[in-house]
Amino acid sequence: MRHALERHRYLLDFTLASLARRKGKSLALLVVYAAVVFALASVLFFTEALRREARAVLRGAPELLVQRTVAGRHDLLPADWIPTVAGIRGVGAVSGRLWGYYFDPLTRANFTVMVPEKFWGARGEAVVGSGVARARGLGAGDALALVASGGRYLTLAVREVVPAEAERVASDLVLVGEEDFRELFGVAPGHYTDLSVAVRNAKEVGVVARKVAQALPDARPITRSELLRTWDSVFDWRSGLVVLVLAGAVLAFGIVAWDRASGLSAEERREIGILKAIGWETSDVLLMKVWEGAAVSIAAFALGVLAAYGHVFLGRLALLAPVLRGWSTLQPDLRLVPFVDALQLVSLFFLTVVPYTVATIVPAWRAATIDPDRVMRGTL
Amino acid sequence: MTPRRSSAYLAFLAVASALGVAAAVHAKAERTRRGPELEAKAVIVRSLGLTDLCLFTEARYTRHPSQADRFSPFQDSPGSPEHFPAGSIVPPPRNP
Numbered sequence: 001m002r003h004a005l006e007r008h009r010y011l012l013d014f015t016l017a018s019l020a021r022r023k024g025k026s027l028a029l030l031v032v033y034a035a036v037v038f039a040l041a042s043v044l045f046f047t048e049a050l051r052r053e054a055r056a057v058l059r060g061a062p063e064l065l066v067q068r069t070v071a072g073r074h075d076l077l078p079a080d081w082i083p084t085v086a087g088i089r090g091v092g093a094v095s096g097r098l099w100g101y102y103f104d105p106l107t108r109a110n111f112t113v114m115v116p117e118k119f120w121g122a123r124g125e126a127v128v129g130s131g132v133a134r135a136r137g138l139g140a141g142d143a144l145a146l147v148a149s150g151g152r153y154l155t156l157a158v159r160e161v162v163p164a165e166a167e168r169v170a171s172d173l174v175l176v177g178e179e180d181f182r183e184l185f186g187v188a189p190g191h192y193t194d195l196s197v198a199v200r201n202a203k204e205v206g207v208v209a210r211k212v213a214q215a216l217p218d219a220r221p222i223t224r225s226e227l228l229r230t231w232d233s234v235f236d237w238r239s240g241l242v243v244l245v246l247a248g249a250v251l252a253f254g255i256v257a258w259d260r261a262s263g264l265s266a267e268e269r270r271e272i273g274i275l276k277a278i279g280w281e282t283s284d285v286l287l288m289k290v291w292e293g294a295a296v297s298i299a300a301f302a303l304g305v306l307a308a309y310g311h312v313f314l315g316r317l318a319l320l321a322p323v324l325r326g327w328s329t330l331q332p333d334l335r336l337v338p339f340v341d342a343l344q345l346v347s348l349f350f351l352t353v354v355p356y357t358v359a360t361i362v363p364a365w366r367a368a369t370i371d372p373d374r375v376m377r378g379t380l
Numbered sequence: 381m382t383p384r385r386s387s388a389y390l391a392f393l394a395v396a397s398a399l400g401v402a403a404a405v406h407a408k409a410e411r412t413r414r415g416p417e418l419e420a421k422a423v424i425v426r427s428l429g430l431t432d433l434c435l436f437t438e439a440r441y442t443r444h445p446s447q448a449d450r451f452s453p454f455q456d457s458p459g460s461p462e463h464f465p466a467g468s469i470v471p472p473p474r475n476p
Contacts, residue, residue: 009386016385054433056418060426067447074449097429101440110437112444116428129434165417166424171434172443194447196429227431227446234445295389302396309403313410327438337414338407 008291011284015291018271029256030300036249037304037352038311042320043246044344045312047235049336054231057169061227064197064205065097066212067220074220076191081216085197088211090204096192098181102146102174107135109329113174115181117196123177126156131171131330133161144174149186156180167333249352256356264363272367273375285368286361293360297353305348313338 019026068077086094098115148154162170209221317334325331432444441448
């Protein structure tokens with residue numbers, strides 16, 4: 001056992017010395033390789049953290065929402081939909097929700113103005129999210145002037161600011177009372193943005209949603225499970241940015257693997273020839289090449305993963321943040337709760353380390369099985 | 381006597397493993413420390429009846445992906461390629 005371990009250590013010594021002789025090439029390979037792992041791991045860690053957070057946080061979302069669509073677009077619905085929906089068997093409580101978007105010309109930001117079911121402020125008061133407070137420089141007691149639908153100003157007193165910890169759910173919120181909402185957007189009494197429906201038996205949500213669609217043909221029911229699925233697919237592995245980064249990384253690996261598989265350099269081939277001439281077995285040469293691939297891969301994997309962890313969970317996603325923030329004026333808080341599991345790391349390992357290690361063995365096997373004399377003379 | 385190259389490499393791996401363990405400990409500690417924060421967010425979502433995370437506020441369909449019209453990704457400029465970076469995160473729906 002000890003002998004076998006010592007043999008592997010000598011092979012590793014030899015491999016590292018061989019890599020050190022090609023210092024520039026080896027270092028460049030290590031940096032590029034680690035950068036690919038870093039990019040992949042960053043996206044993987046970030047999407048998984050947000051996906052888990054979405055699942056944990058949105059489990060309290062309304063069980064069933066009913067929207068009205070007119071000419072293919074979301075429209076206000078009349079209050080007489082409430083008794084119709086409430087009359088469906090299995091439905092508990094139905095309440096009309098009022099919410100909408102306000103484009104603030106001052107900050108060029110979009111606010112979500114909403115009437116909570118039980119607004120705790122008085123008329124003329126608002127509770128604002130921390131993003132709104134930051135953009136407008138507001139604190140409790142300040143005045144928030146908004147342009148109402150008729151063109152005149154509606155000035156609200158800021159009652160309180162939602163704590164910054166809730167930024168990822170409430171950053172852009174402006175919570176107001178029903179009268180202020182209707183005045184701001186010119187929504188006539190008896191009209192709502194959508195309906196929030198509580199279903200007595202959670203297993204019947206799908207059935208109730210179907211009955212709502214039958215009773216009200218203009219209705220579009222959205223269940224909580226659909227809502228969670230939407231957010232799941234937003235951060236799905238197969239989606240958008242992830243696929244792009246993944247495709248780039250896989251392509252880069254393809255090129256490296258092809259480069260390795262298409263043959264060794266004359267210098268590497270000569271080295272193998274000399275090793276065989278001085279008595280190395282084919283299996284020794286192969287083992288040395290396995291160590292070479294593994295040494296580079298494992299080092300790159302470790303550097304890439306550790307750097308990605310620091311980037312996502314300690315560095316607040318500094319490199320990806322500009323892409324994610326895009327045109328948003330109210331920028332999301334990116335202090336994520338770290339959710340990293342073994343499956344993620346194993347997938348990453350098999351996606352990066354294994355292909356490269358395998359790619360280094362094939363040409364080495366070809367070179368190791370030919371006549372050392374021919375290799376050294378360069379007649380191949 | 382200069383140390384063996386393999387010793388230096390194994391030392392590097394040991395340091396990397398130690399950092400990996402430190403990251404795992406950090407992750408667990410952060411999950412414990414910020415668990416109540418997630419719980420508080422869930423309470424806010426429940427009490428206000430919120431439907432989506434507030435991540436991308438640049439357009440209706442990126443602010444509330446679950447509430448957007450079925451047609452919304454193109455209603456602002458039909459025929460245009462996706463123009464928000466957030467759109468590279470939000471995938472198109474799967475075709476039947």
